[in-house]
Amino acid sequence: MFPVLQILTILVVAVAMALALAHLLELPGKMRLSKKDYMTVQRIYYPGFTIGGVAEPIGTLLLLLLLFLTPANIIAFWLFAAAFAAMAAMHAVFWLLIQPVNNFWLKDAELKGLGAGFFSHVPVGGHRIEADAEADWTLLRDLWEWSHAARAVLGLLAFILLVTAIAL
Numbered sequence: 001m002f003p004v005l006q007i008l009t010i011l012v013v014a015v016a017m018a019l020a021l022a023h024l025l026e027l028p029g030k031m032r033l034s035k036k037d038y039m040t041v042q043r044i045y046y047p048g049f050t051i052g053g054v055a056e057p058i059g060t061l062l063l064l065l066l067l068f069l070t071p072a073n074i075i076a077f078w079l080f081a082a083a084f085a086a087m088a089a090m091h092a093v094f095w096l097l098i099q100p101v102n103n104f105w106l107k108d109a110e111l112k113g114l115g116a117g118f119f120s121h122v123p124v125g126g127h128r129i130e131a132d133a134e135a136d137w138t139l140l141r142d143l144w145e146w147s148h149a150a151r152a153v154l155g156l157l158a159f160i161l162l163v164t165a166i167a168l
Contacts, residue, residue: 002069005062005065005066005069006066006166008062009059009062009063009065009066009162010159010162010163010166012055012058012059012062013055013059013062013063013083013087013155013158013159013162014159015052015055015059016053016055016056016059016087016090016155016158017152017155017156017158017159019049019052019053019055019155020090020148020151020152020154020155020156021152021155021156023145023148023149023151023152024148024149024152027145027148027149030141030145031141031145035137038137038141039105039137042105046106053094056087056090056091056094057091059087059158060084060087060088060091063080063083063084063087063158063162064084066080066162066165067080067081067084070165075165075168076165076166076168079161079162079164079165079168080161080162080165082157082161083157083158083159083161083162083165084158086154086155086157086158086161087154087155087158089154090151090154090155090158093147093150093151093154094147094151097143097144097147098143098144098147098148098151101140101143101144102144104140105140
């Protein structure tokens with residue numbers, strides 16, 4: 001059963017990593033867009049990335065489960081621990097830096113279903129961005145884009161550590 005858990009964890013972490021890498025690959029092109037074009041493009045992410053984003057908390061929990069099921073006296077334990085830390089940090093970056101920007105940009109959008117509930121949520125420790133942030137939209141764009149770049153690095157790190165732990 002442990003190999004099945006390992007394979008499932010690889011798949012779920014790979015999905016989380018892939019979504020973050022997709023944002024990173026878009027960064028150079030999106031940084032050249034006007035405000036109007038940028039705001040138009042931003043709306044393509046919902047609901048697809050919202051649905052795929054469930055891989056992050058699931059991947060984090062699966063890594064935690066692998067960590068608890070692995071003896072602490074082997075290198076795989078420490079690699080799983082590092083992978084878990086990277087996934088947890090990736091998830092924290094989303095809630096603390098990206099979700100407030102999402103909520104600001106989507107405050108006037110009429111979302112339905114899961115997206116309506118998800119994008120109205122502000123987690124404990126999170127914050128709402130006030131209306132005066134509209135004055136310099138590039139600050140929000142840069143926060144959103146570079147936070148996703150950091151998440152891509154963290155997701156890739158988690159994936160590499162996980163696969164290394166399993167390969168040993």
